[in-house]
Amino acid sequence: MAEHSPFVSCALTLSGLSFVAGNRISRGDASFTARDAMSGSPLDPPYIAANIEDLNEAATAATQAFRTFSRTSATARAALLRSIAAGLENCSAELVERSMAETALPQSRLAGEVARTCGQLRLFSAIIEDGSWTDARIDRAIPDRKPIPRPDIRSMLVPIGPVAVFGASNFPLAFSVAGGDTASALAAGNPVIVKAHPAHPGTSEIVAAVITEAVAQAGMPAGVFSMLYDNGFAIGQELVKHPAIEAVTFTGSQRGGRALMDIATRRERPIPCFCEMGSLNPVFVLPGALAEDPRSQAKGLYGSFTLGAGQFCTKPGIIFVPETEGADAFRQELRALTAASSGFTMLTSAIAEAYHRGLAERGAIAVSSTAAETSSGQTRAVLFEADLCTLEANTLLNEEIFGPSTLLVTWSDREELLRATDALDGHLTATLLGTEADLAANRELVAILEQKVGRLILNGYPTGVEVSHAMVHGGPYPATSDSRYTSVGARAILRFVRPRCYQNFPQHSLPEALRDENPLGIYRLVDGVLTRDPL
Numbered sequence: 140m141a142e143h144s145p146f147v148s149c150a151l152t153l154s155g156l157s158f159v160a161g162n163r164i165s166r167g168d169a170s171f172t173a174r175d176a177m178s179g180s181p182l183d184p185p186y187i188a189a190n191i192e193d194l195n196e197a198a199t200a201a202t203q204a205f206r207t208f209s210r211t212s213a214t215a216r217a218a219l220l221r222s223i224a225a226g227l228e229n230c231s232a233e234l235v236e237r238s239m240a241e242t243a244l245p246q247s248r249l250a251g252e253v254a255r256t257c258g259q260l261r262l263f264s265a266i267i268e269d270g271s272w273t274d275a276r277i278d279r280a281i282p283d284r285k286p287i288p289r290p291d292i293r294s295m296l297v298p299i300g301p302v303a304v305f306g307a308s309n310f311p312l313a314f315s316v317a318g319g320d321t322a323s324a325l326a327a328g329n330p331v332i333v334k335a336h337p338a339h340p341g342t343s344e345i346v347a348a349v350i351t352e353a354v355a356q357a358g359m360p361a362g363v364f365s366m367l368y369d370n371g372f373a374i375g376q377e378l379v380k381h382p383a384i385e386a387v388t389f390t391g392s393q394r395g396g397r398a399l400m401d402i403a404t405r406r407e408r409p410i411p412c413f414c415e416m417g418s419l420n421p422v423f424v425l426p427g428a429l430a431e432d433p434r435s436q437a438k439g440l441y442g443s444f445t446l447g448a449g450q451f452c453t454k455p456g457i458i459f460v461p462e463t464e465g466a467d468a469f470r471q472e473l474r475a476l477t478a479a480s481s482g483f484t485m486l487t488s489a490i491a492e493a494y495h496r497g498l499a500e501r502g503a504i505a506v507s508s509t510a511a512e513t514s515s516g517q518t519r520a521v522l523f524e525a526d527l528c529t530l531e532a533n534t535l536l537n538e539e540i541f542g543p544s545t546l547l548v549t550w551s552d553r554e555e556l557l558r559a560t561d562a563l564d565g566h567l568t569a570t571l572l573g574t575e576a577d578l579a580a581n582r583e584l585v586a587i588l589e590q591k592v593g594r595l596i597l598n599g600y601p602t603g604v605e606v607s608h609a610m611v612h613g614g615p616y617p618a619t620s621d622s623r624y625t626s627v628g629a630r631a632i633l634r635f636v637r638p639r640c641y642q643n644f645p646q647h648s649l650p651e652a653l654r655d656e657n658p659l660g661i662y663r664l665v666d667g668v669l670t671r672d673p674l
């Protein structure tokens with residue numbers, strides 16, 4: 140479909156204030172400073188924390204906005220999402236410049252993230268315009284059914300209510316203010332209140348200004364979008380507790396995600412809290428592939444575990460390798476690449492400290508390691524090595540180290556490998572590097588992994604998550620809080636809807652999606668048969 144998005148201008152002057160339903164306010168006493176991730180020097184302006192009054196205003200406005208926003212046409216919401224995408228593209232240069240300073244991520248990666256963020260917004264526009272995502276179902280009445288008549292029953296997915304979105308540190312655009320969570324929540328018809336991540340407040344401010352302007356230009360209620368700054372956990376926790384909020388999304392640490400899940404559950408009226416909390420993403424190099432080309436397997440994995448300084452939830456954090464032909468060459472190559480690795484700058488000093496803590500804890504276990512030689516102040520790539528026995532004896536080895544490090548585990552007994560795989564927690568992905576014959580010989584391994592992860596990859600790498608209709612970026616706890624959902628791809632919208640049923644309602648009182656004539660022309664399940672035909 141052609142785009143007719145209104146021009147959205149860029150916020151050139153950063154104010155350091157929150158966005159509360161279209162107003163720039165932060166009435167908190169505390170402030171924090173954005174930092175240049177490379178030099179550590181402060182970046183203007185100081186960011187003022189929101190207070191509870193700001194939160195209440197944003198929440199009240201979101202509740203009010205929900206009444207009208209949830210009933211807007213898919214066409215109107217699709218236009219809003221496209222307008223946000225157009226606005227972000229218009230501000231692309233400013234966004235890339237500011238986020239480079241705040242995150243130390245390279246220009247190409249950040250330009251790619253702007254494109255990905257806009258692509259996500261447009262994907263959800265197309266999905267809601269198509270309309271079939273609402274999963275409309277019609278079971279027609281059977282008045283003469285015996286022993287009792289069947290009533291007319293119709294149902295579809297409807298928006299859930301205001302959604303709290305926690306921006307992620309490691310994707311300043313694609314998983315932050317206008318990222319996949321916000322795009323899918325707005326697409327479904329839910330207002331959004333973002334808790335900005337303090338690692339990139341200026342980037343967040345530019346994006347929030349674009350969304351705010353797009354909402355105003357679309358003539359939608361201002362409460363459709365708010366974004367709050369905080370210099371600690373208080374506002375984020377109050378946001379999750381707030382009675383106006385109906386769902387929460389979060390991408391970050393296991394500790395943070397678990398804390399928010401617990402708050403959401405302990406509320407007087409519990410709400411779903413969709414947390415994506417990271418993962419070890421086990422990789423299995425299988426004997427056939429190892430014998431064929433051990434050095435390229437090592438090169439590929441080195442590239443994957445150091446990509447973006449290892450700050451991806453899909454980083455391969457554990458690699459299982461058999462003691463078969465090619466194992467020595469594979470190990471030597473991986474060690475050599477790690478030792479020769481250049482230094483990395485991490486997203487924040489806190490993430491760098493957490494990385495070094497993780498390395499020290501792992502180093503205290505009886506595992507060998509190879510570390511890159513780099514100049515001081517830079518983060519080093521580290522390869523740890525252990526055998527299956529050591530892995531089984533040390534639960535710490537199953538914990539994610541967020542940064543350019545991985546653990547190589549060698550095995551020689553298939554039964555022991557299967558046992559160790561069975562002992563793995565839930566993860567986002569599992570990767571198999573193998574030949575057709577390897578795959579056929581490892582059906583049991585695959586069957587175990589199918590129970591453990593959201594995405595299985597053959598001869599590829601887990602880093603790099605396509606935003607598409609079929610993608611699953613989820614997995615059993617503790618990778619996520621709810622293995623039934625994905626935070627990337629078309630199905631991400633399903634986190635922010637609930638099914639609603641109408642029994643015996645007259646045509647004129649039904650939503651358009653459920654009316655006999657099918658005015659939206661969507662796919663519907665009519666008496667169990669998928670069709671676009673009118674009744």
Ligand code: NAP
Nearest residue numbers: 308336371372375376391392395398416417452490493541
């Ligand atoms: P984080 O500490 O989990 O924080 C993410 C967001 O949640 C921040 O806005 C943070 O607030 C908030 N938060 C965390 N704990 C909270 C709590 N108990 N109550 C209320 N709000 C809370 O993640 P991070 O700052 O991005 O990085 C820290 C570590 O998280 C990394 O070292 C890494 O291990 C992990 N991480 C994982 C992923 C992943 O993809 N799974 C991504 C990024 C980071 P503040 O504003 O106070 O920071």
